[in-house]
Amino acid sequence: SYELTQPPSVSVSPGQTARITCSGDAFPKQYAYWYQQKPGQAPVLVIYKHIERPSGIPERFSGSTSGTTVTLTISGVQAEDEADYYCQSSDSRATYPGVFGGGTKLTVL
Amino acid sequence: EVRLVESGGGLVQPGGSLRLSCAASGFTFTNYEMNWVRQAPGKGLEWLSYISSYGTTIYYADSVKGRFTISRDNAKNSLYLQMNSLRAEDTAVYYCARAESYGGNSGLFSWGQGTLVTVSS
Numbered sequence: 001s002y003e004l005t006q007p008p009s010v011s012v013s014p015g016q017t018a019r020i021t022c023s024g025d026a027f028p029k030q031y032a033y034w035y036q037q038k039p040g041q042a043p044v045l046v047i048y049k050h051i052e053r054p055s056g057i058p059e060r061f062s063g064s065t066s067g068t069t070v071t072l073t074i075s076g077v078q079a080e081d082e083a084d085y086y087c088q089s090s091d092s093r094a095t096y097p098g099v100f101g102g103g104t105k106l107t108v109l
Numbered sequence: 110e111v112r113l114v115e116s117g118g119g120l121v122q123p124g125g126s127l128r129l130s131c132a133a134s135g136f137t138f139t140n141y142e143m144n145w146v147r148q149a150p151g152k153g154l155e156w157l158s159y160i161s162s163y164g165t166t167i168y169y170a171d172s173v174k175g176r177f178t179i180s181r182d183n184a185k186n187s188l189y190l191q192m193n194s195l196r197a198e199d200t201a202v203y204y205c206a207r208a209e210s211y212g213g214n215s216g217l218f219s220w221g222q223g224t225l226v227t228v229s230s
Contacts, residue, residue: 001171033216035154042204042220043154049211054218086154090214096159096168097144097208097215103153 002026002091004101011107018074020104022087025068032070033088033097034063036081043086047072074106082108111135111219113205118224125195125228131188131205131221138186139163142208144217145179145190147201147226155201158190159208173199195228202226 005023012018022032032050035043045054047063050070060075074081087101117129131143145157158179159168167179178191188205202225206217 031213031216035217037154042222043217044220045216045218048209048216048218049213084153088154088156088216094168095210095214096142097156097217098159098168098170100146100154100156 002099004087004089004099006085006087006101006104008102009105009107011109012077013109014079015076018077018081018106020072020074020085020087020106021069022071022089022101023069024087024089024099024101026089026092027068027070028065030089030092030094032063032065034061034072035086035088037084037086037103038082046085077106077108079108082106111207113207113219113221115203115205115221115224118203118226120227120229121195122230123196123228126191126193127195127226129190129192129203129205129224129226131190133186133188133207136207138181139183142215143179143181143188144206144208145177145188146204146206146217146220147199148204148223149198149201152201157203160188192226195226197228200226200228 034047037043051063112134114132202223204223207219208215209218
């Protein structure tokens with residue numbers, strides 16, 4: 001089955017830049033989606049179609065691709081950005097959301 | 110405002126059944142594909158199932174195929190997940206989520222608050 005690989009954890013100090021990667025063989029052909037989840041809350045979409053930002057999401061959140069790796073970048077990290085982040089995509093032949101990465105815990109030091 | 114409200118969770122014994130519901134409001138339900146996603150305690154997100162806007166196309170994760178059935182009632186703006194032969198490892202918060210694609214594979218743009226299912230004797 002198709003898998004997306006994320007680092008378990010990333011730590012940054014406030015004001016620094018956090019980068020969370022997600023690797024998958026179907027990138028970049030298949031779009032990546034990124035979700036933020038805070039404790040006890042439902043996930044929230046922060047990036048769609050690799051690089052697009054939904055309305056209401058701060059500009060410090062951005063997405064990029066390089067080969068079979070996609071990256072969520074949070075510039076000028078704030079304490080409120082501490083959360084779990086998940087990438088999501090589909091295998092090479094699918095259009096439905098079939099797979100999530102294992103998630104990355106972002107810690108703001 | 111898009112609103113998705115899950116219900117039907119609770120405590121069930123191993124081998125038992127449960128039916129989850131998701132009430133949708135604030136948008137034209139028939140225009141959207143829907144999904145179920147779950148999250149076991151302390152674990153990551155797991156996609157479970159997809160249903161197209163009129164229910165003609167359905168997909169399942171291998172972990173629930175043959176045990177869970179997704180369905181929708183567009184007249185009632187509702188999504189369902191019938192869960193049979195439940196196991197301890199099915200214990201999780203279950204979310205319904207609305208999919209959008211804008212071309213290409215889709216993502217989950219709106220989520221409900223989740224409903225907790227606990228499978229235990």
